[in-house]
Amino acid sequence: MSVPRFQLFHLSVAYETSTRRDYLKYSGVVVGSGLLAGCLGGNESSSAPESTTTGTQTTDTAPNEKAAAADGSYSVTMAPMGPVTFDAVPERIFTRLTHLAGMAFALGRGNDVTAMHAPDYYHALWNQFTPRLEGVSLDWTGLYSSWETSKEKLYELDSDVHLADPASVFALESWNMDDIEEISENVGPWFGNNYSDRHAEPPAEWADDYQYYGLWEMFEKVAAVFREEARYEALAEIRAGILDSIESNLPPDGKRPTAVMITAADLERDIYAYTLNTPGFLTAHTRPLGPQDAFDGTIESGAVVDFEALLEADPDVILFLGGIHPDSNMQDIRETLGAAPVASEITAVQNDRVHPLGARYQGPILNLFQLEMSAKQLYPEQFGEWPTYVKGPYPEIPESERMLDRQRVAEVINGDI
Template sequence: MADEENFVLEGCKRRRDILKTGCSIVGSGLIAGCISDSNTSSSDETPTTTPSDEQPTAKSDDPTPYEVTVKPAGTHTFESVPETYASFIGVWMDIAMAFGIKPSAMMSLEENQLKYYKQLPDVTVDLDSVRTLMDSADSEFDKEVFYDVDADVHLMDPRLIRYYSGWEDKEIKEINRSVGPILGSTIRFPMGSDSYYTLYEAFEKGAKIFQRQEQYDAWVTLKDEVFSEVQSRLPDDKPTVGAFIIRFDTEGKNLMAAEIDAFRNDTRTLRKLGVNSAFKGDTYVRYKKIGPEKLLEVDPEYIGLVGNLTTSDHESFQQTLEAAKNDETMSALTAVQNENFVRTAGANMGPISDLFSVEAAAMQLYPDEFGEWPGSIGDIPTENQLFDRQRVSDIINQRM
């Protein structure tokens, strides 16, 4: 990982309009504000703004350059506010969508995450206009597509670009220099010794990139209100949850256990809801493969399916539940017998899906307080909704 840890983007102070043959980009109005460069905090909460190397940008019709640092990608000086972006589906797309900015290109087109946007009035994503950077999970990136898309910024972790493309550093640097800056960071969990951001630290970086401080502040206010309300209603007696990532093997042969209280984004929902983690261990562990015997020994009250709310629907989950109930070993688990499963948004969770995830999980874990979980975010009765969908849409559409 040495090359990845020391990877610094080249050409980050060059103007894109000099490197390209097209016209320079005209940005929208700039919002004054200084973004913190905090990235070592173990808190899930919004970071406190502190002086950093990122200078505040004044509102101007002719914006002066501004710098944004996203580790481990590096630092880029923007001459104007980016209007288009390419990304992986997940956190950074959700961050941009929280500002009302739709992608120009994605690694691949997946309908799963769009379910959250479909629940919001006046928020749509037209997939017909979005390019794909690769044909399938087994294919590699086509460098020419990057040139053809010509995105103003790539909200991607360079380590993942390297992983999916098989490119060498020189090819990644070429895209950064000749097409557009690569500014993204994987926040599912820490990768080696690299710097790591919490969800709202990454979100704050996105606000700096797109100069959307006012929208970001509105999101922070909304998020704080929602989580404060939820946490004020949590019972004193909280359940123990055994969280699993990637997928839940109903035969118990390939169980990837996650430490809920570790410094990671994918278990954020369960952590915010105060559950007890069934798998205590190294707070920086990504996951630990365990066998069915270990799971039976722990026998948590709930099985946490991290990411399942995004990747599966209610019908698919029911099939998973039935398969576990029909397995000789897994059927002995208390959680399986009581059908105590909790599905959360998980690895791809950004600020929009974060709200849906905590609402859904609160209902699954504490139905006496938050109402019975109907199985789908689209079926939650208005009286049980923990946040105002219209208010979210208004922030996204800058009607704060």
């Protein structure tokens, strides 16, 4: 069974003339060595304390994220941009990676997205979950696929805000600092952070002022951009309840299963394996569950492995990224593993514990669903059995066995807070 190759690219990537927008002003990007000091909008607001955390995960929340100025403008601070000032709530939303598109979706703004990576693929994937959210709809079909974006295309899209990391856009071969400044001044500000995905190193020009955020820390800041703090707080409360349930019911370390997280375009040729417990928001759905990594630190995340390597690791559970996408069929994946002389000896294959996942570049809503599904896949005795899944939407789970309140999530997305 195959997964589209553009999804594998997305999963394994490691680093990577409008004036109407005068009402959205870029208030400052602070770049290492002062390269852009004064050139992208000047000094930081005196009301925004300078963060002292560099190159580590941070939990700072600047006061100016909660208050607006007398003229109605407001400022939100996140590395690597520094403080960004808005005179009005952005309407048209450019994104690159789907963790930020997923944040727009969680805030009821999913259909205001103008661009994203592999939009048709992720439209189909996200809409495997929306059937469980009453009254929630999402349409990303036909959007501009923005991973290798150009300055000219950003002018054409004319978005009010670019939920994209300017450091990662700068890393594209066709971009330079002047281009980053030009788009922020003439089209709309940048607001994103990609290198928090695995605490990767940003380009040297940005490293001095880079900080790492958890998925939900970043979501809080994005929510402040759209003045949707109440939606963020309501969803964060749901997440806190799930995490409390997980923490109180996890078995001791020595009694937890070993697991691997993989994906493949062709299971018999190229298998990509990913870490489960390393820092960064790519493991926001597995790290809280604390499974034992079957590879035990012997591979880098995104490494190519074969059946022999999987058998040597011999996981109790295999989590297959993209397995819940409509183009995937978990029964085919299980049968391929079971028919291979080497793979058939893997404990997870013999015990029918090969399960689907969605995506690592997950927004808040996918993260909530994936916490529930991963908990059931890894710890059925503690959290209830995960249904045997073949294909189709996220499976129905009896209400008494749900960890996630779907109705409440749907209400929040739809603004009933």
